[in-house]
Amino acid sequence: MSTNHVLIKIVLFTNVLFMNSFIENRSINSSYDVVEQEQIIDENPVLGVWEFLMPEADAPYRKGRIFISKPNDDYQVVISLKTGSLNGQDIKVDNNRINFNINKEGIDRISFVLEVEGDKMIGESYSESGSNEVLAKRQIPVE
Known part of the structure; x- marks a missing residue:
């Protein structure tokens, strides 16, 4: 060789x-x-990916995903919809509760008040046009 x-x-x-x-x-x-x-x-039970439904919301905002993370010491919230993503602001977490705001279409401010119970999250969103029920389920990664 x-x-x-x-x-x-x-x-x-x-x-x-x-x-x-x-x-x-x-x-x-x-x-x-x-x-x-x-x-x-x-x-911290609020962290994760949540598939949400707001039955009474306008069609483009009715369902999507909420991504809640804490890459450093600050929480980040991103709502993913078919039409795009919205970033959460003024995020406050207290045990199994999370409050945050988003700006819909750049001008309408919507506030979310959500509470985690196991792998479910329930709460409401509030805006000038009224309130909506928010229901969410944790997305468990496939092994």
Whole structure:
């Protein structure tokens, strides 16, 4: 066998070992991420992705998802609709309750008052045009 063939085999063998090690470490790290995420949710029940329904709201705002996160020490809320996303403002969290505001179409201010009970969230939204019931269910990641 030539020297080049031996070197190529050594390089391939090393790459295979490295990739297996990398894949194993990555799956271990993702397992830690899942455990860490579960601990965060247990400590703070409002965090997560919530599929919501507001039965009495205008059609584009009737259903969507609420993403609640805390990347640093500040909470972030994003409401995702078919027509786009709205960012939450003035976010206040107290145990299993969250209050925040959004600006609909840039001018209409809507306030949300929500409470978590297990994997369900209930509450109301308030605006100049009235109030709406808000019902939400936590989106559990598929394993």
